[in-house]
Amino acid sequence: MLADIANLFHGFAVVLQPYNILLMVIGILLGVIVGVLPGLGGANGIAILLPLTFSMSPTGAIIMLSCIYWGALFGGAITSVLFNIPGEPWSVATTFDGYPMAQQGRAGEALTAAFTSSFVGALFAVIVITLVAPLVADFALEFGPAEKFAVYFLAFCSFIGMGKEPPFKTVAAMMMGFVLAAVGLDSVTGQLRLTFGFTELLNGFDFLIAVIGLFGIGEILLTMEEGLAFKGKAAGINPKVVWQTWKELPRYWMVSLRSCLIGCWMGISPAGATPASFMSYGIAQRISKRGHNFGNGEIEGVVAPETAAHAAGTSALLPMLALGVPGSPTAAVLLGGLLIWGLQPGPLLFVEQPDFVWGLIASMYLGNLVGLILVLTCVPLFAAILRIPFSIIAPIILVICAIGAYTVNNSSFDVILMAVFGVVGYAMKKTGYPLAPLVLAIVLGDQAEEAFRQSLLSSGGNLGVFFSNGLVSTIMVLALVALFWGAISEGIAKLRSQPKTA
């Protein structure tokens, strides 16, 4: 424990170098822009910029990339409050009360509340990461292939059972991700598979290309279809409004705390920031004395979803760091980045690369603080970006996506592939297939398969290996509970309602 704190302070020393602070500010600014613009989001923005960081030191790179993530989380709130357009899915719930507040001329108050709550949520989650991640990592050091596969299995089962999309659509999307990951050279036997003679497919599908296409191009197509015209409210934040809102906010400490807990829980189990924000909003509405007024510009209705979304977004990095299983698509892209820099995420990272891990954790503390200050001071600037007409922004984003896709492997074929993924992403989004499990499966596919095959190899093909000891059985049972969570919770609800009717 004490050693961890010493490590953390060492991490702060690393992050506080001027060069790293500069990277942090650049990252946050890029992140907010990415979060504000349609068609660019946290996952996609990081995917596009990842190749540019190959030449940087891993610590500097992860600081910049994770700050893009914080920036994107902050940026989503700006568009929700001022334009009633959620820049990111997790800020949909923020529009419910944020936009009415802006209509009443209380935009400054709503934005201050949103940013501050985001900061509080993130801070809570980072503290959780600081305290819990090393313990989880310690524990996970004992994991063999069977346990590893069980953890992956748990992550994917939670997606199926707890997501709001139809479970069979989630299954189909996820399995397609695994198949795409399997294409190309098989790392275990060294054999080519599923390439059907196309030499372009030798190296398989790169998840970065998939992310840029699915999230970037797909999002632009959706925006085009909806024909959005950005007509926003004026953004005015001055120190007086900020101060007054800050004085008012401590009154909502209960909402904040509850939202932090919901957010952390949903972020660590890979449900993600979007359901966390909705759930937090829903619960706040039910419990609050002013719940009937939610939707008409209630400040609590901004605090609850923003706190939860940011807490979830941040805590999604916990399983990624400690177990190598990302809790969100953006965390998955960051994990992919770690692999490219030659760092194997998971428990060993804490032992082998303490500088890197604690530098990252320290940058989470500072990054969110820097982010809060930056967004509070620069809101009008970011709002101005949103006022650029879509017919100018769209082709520029397309060009950025193309450059991002090309630079991953310096391959023009990847750019075409990106366009294909874009159309697929549009169709999937429109028909309710979730994209997050697909991306996660592409990132984790090879490792999950390797763990699966190694486990089977050691047991001689007996599936009983996944229930061979207490630890692995517990994880597998948890996974099965998560998988059938929909059915189980329905059953409980029925049992509860029966005594009343009887």
Added chain:
Amino acid sequence: MSTSSPSGTETGPAHRSVEAGVAVACIIFGIITVLGSLQVGIGWGPSGPLSGFFPFYLGIIIVLASLVNLKAALSLDRSKLFASWDQLGQVLAVIVPTTIYTIVLPYTGIYIASIVLIAGFMMWLGKYAWYKAILLGIAVPVAFYIAFEKWFLVPLPKGPIEYWLGL
């Protein structure tokens, strides 16, 4: 473009057909996976499960899950629209130029293609004056050129015109 038609009478493909189409596409994807896995072997080899072992079962699951999705899709309301033809036209207005852009990119280089894409988009969809469109269309790729080739030292694809300019 006739965007004046009232929203009630808009026509377009039914949501049901598109949903069913996606499910069928998934089934085909699953079958291709199964066939590909069979080619490399799905059994047990000297180093454990063969290469096709894992994807084979993935393919089976995709087919089964998609059959359920197909059944769900077919029971959907027939009258609900996926999107109106107008909206799909807007989507195609992005897909078609993007497709051409990605295909010609290796031959013309990314800079020339980007200038045409941005300027074309602004003139065609944004109805901007040609000089504004061309000005911005050139400014953005120039900025990218400076950022990527000079600052990050990342080479982007170039074609004959870029080489002729000595970039």
